[in-house]
Amino acid sequence: xxxxxxxxxxxxxxxxxxxxxxxxxxxxxxxxxxxxxxxxxxxxxxxxxxxxxxxxxxxxxxxxxxxxxxxxxxxxxxxxxxxxxxxxxxxxxxxxxxxxxxxxxxxxxxxxxxxxxxxxxxxxxxxxxxxxxxxxxxxxxxxxxxxxxxxxxxxxxxxxxxxxxxxxxxxxxxxxxxxxxxxxxxxxxxxxxxxxxxxxxxxxxxxxxxxxxxxxxxxxxxxxxxxxxxxxxxxxxxxxxxxxxxxxxxxxxxxxxxxxxxxxxxxxxxxxxxxxx
Amino acid sequence: xxxxxxxxxxxxxxxxxxxxxxxxxxxxxxxxxxxxxxxxxxxxxxxxxxxxxxxxxxxxxxxxxxxxxxxxxxxxxxxxxxxxxxxxxxxxxxxxxxxxxxxxxxxxxxxxxxxxxxxxxxxxxxxxxxxxxxxxxxxxxxxxxxxxxxxxxxxxxxxxxxxxxxxxxxxxxxxxxxxxxxxxxxxxxxxxxxxxxxxxxxxxxxxxxxxxxxxxxxxxxxxxxxxxxxxxxxxxxxxxxxxxxxxxxxxxxxxxxxxxxxxxxxxxxxxxxxxxxxxxxx
Numbered sequence: 422x423x424x425x426x427x428x429x430x431x432x433x434x435x436x437x438x439x440x441x442x443x444x445x446x447x448x449x450x451x452x453x454x455x456x457x458x459x460x461x462x463x464x465x466x467x468x469x470x471x472x473x474x475x476x477x478x479x480x481x482x483x484x485x486x487x488x489x490x491x492x493x494x495x496x497x498x499x500x501x502x503x504x505x506x507x508x509x510x511x512x513x514x515x516x517x518x519x520x521x522x523x524x525x526x527x528x529x530x531x532x533x534x535x536x537x538x539x540x541x542x543x544x545x546x547x548x549x550x551x552x553x554x555x556x557x558x559x560x561x562x563x564x565x566x567x568x569x570x571x572x573x574x575x576x577x578x579x580x581x582x583x584x585x586x587x588x589x590x591x592x593x594x595x596x597x598x599x600x601x602x603x604x605x606x607x608x609x610x611x612x613x614x615x616x617x618x619x620x621x622x623x624x625x626x627x628x629x630x631x632x633x634x635x636x637x638x639x640x641x642x643x644x645x646x647x648x649x650x651x652x653x654x655x656x657x658x659x660x661x662x663x664x665x666x667x668x669x670x671x672x673x674x675x676x677x678x679x680x681x682x683x684x685x686x687x688x689x690x691x692x693x694x695x696x697x698x
Numbered sequence: 699x700x701x702x703x704x705x706x707x708x709x710x711x712x713x714x715x716x717x718x719x720x721x722x723x724x725x726x727x728x729x730x731x732x733x734x735x736x737x738x739x740x741x742x743x744x745x746x747x748x749x750x751x752x753x754x755x756x757x758x759x760x761x762x763x764x765x766x767x768x769x770x771x772x773x774x775x776x777x778x779x780x781x782x783x784x785x786x787x788x789x790x791x792x793x794x795x796x797x798x799x800x801x802x803x804x805x806x807x808x809x810x811x812x813x814x815x816x817x818x819x820x821x822x823x824x825x826x827x828x829x830x831x832x833x834x835x836x837x838x839x840x841x842x843x844x845x846x847x848x849x850x851x852x853x854x855x856x857x858x859x860x861x862x863x864x865x866x867x868x869x870x871x872x873x874x875x876x877x878x879x880x881x882x883x884x885x886x887x888x889x890x891x892x893x894x895x896x897x898x899x900x901x902x903x904x905x906x907x908x909x910x911x912x913x914x915x916x917x918x919x920x921x922x923x924x925x926x927x928x929x930x931x932x933x934x935x936x937x938x939x940x941x942x943x944x945x946x947x948x949x950x951x952x953x954x955x956x957x958x959x960x961x962x963x964x965x966x967x968x969x970x971x972x973x974x975x976x977x978x979x980x
Contacts, residue, residue: 462816523712549918560723
């Protein structure tokens, strides 16, 4: 990154500076277009969760909070929220414990085999969620496990695990393992070493990875839908409303989910970025 | 390291979780594709009947072909965008790279169902785009080809997949320094030539991964075609989902459909990687 700034005194020539900024105009426009493309759905959803007209069209006639009232007043809303949170917390805890352990374990492998192991561990994120969803549904019915929150929670944990492993692996690349050996040499038990040395060092990364897993679970629909049976979650509720047609309370419900997801991911991002340094 | 065997043992919980809840379920799915279903009950056995159905039914063939075309179109739009974004992040605005990456990743977590629904309200016949264009008198009749078509499916999938494709390409590209490109430039390789002979080969693993992810996830999605595909917009994912959640579920048929889709995707992926290697070697 420093190579870029050391382009020398030529930079000060005004014409060059002008041509240089002109050359950056194209890329800046490109980035702007892509970002608007990515965030257009977000902005539309939030904007139309406040508009009076239930038809999603222009011009906007006025603003209201009615859709939020009807979203929160939906009798299924409380149940769905509780289930969504249960799924998010349980799957995130499992994914973080298994993923962190795996990321530590993988540091004992070197070179090509490590890359292969890491790639293999990312597979659940690289096949369509649909295939994982039906495979789990078939598996659970085979072992006689009734569809419900438990099955869905396991599905979420499998889906989140790759992301936790990736995050923790990035953190452990700069982890100094000699501190652990020093602690052991000074007589600390493995448990003490983990509690007093390892955990404080990796704590922010662990929380960051956990929040990522929570965000993935909160937003998960496909695996949930095939495994949860008759239980309700927020995404399943949104899906039900979507199938029934245009209902502006979807926008309100979606905005609530959106805002919480974005907040969680921003905190997670901050934690994992900070722990990298 | 003296206790590396102990550390290696930490892999076990993760490996067992994957084995039990990922590998075994997928294997069972594969086995079920050879079973039969009579009166909603599964009967063990070995029959190729479902695979025959998949390949002989013209409906399935058409849907598979359509799925491949839409997924290919999506991946061929997503990968160049992700490549250009990575290039801009690494070589044009390197000091803003981290910020841009974070912003784009946030969009990835801005609600899967929500974004799909939002695109329907944007692209619909009486949607935001059309009413806005009519309001500002740019058009008089609503544009209809943008909704319930392959285009609306691709537009939505592209938005969903750009962040996922960006990650692998960016992680390859962030290892390439500006010096590499300057040396290439001094040696007379500039512009498109520089990309083809220097930069693309260097980030090829990232490009291949990005293509694989976008192609596979686009081909396997059933929510986007359900919401934006209209009556003729069925994709392979819908066929599979219907065999499990539809009115007349047939698990063995659904399983063989899923296995066929996976096999086709892997074959196309391998073909693509071979092609890219050939092209960049020129």
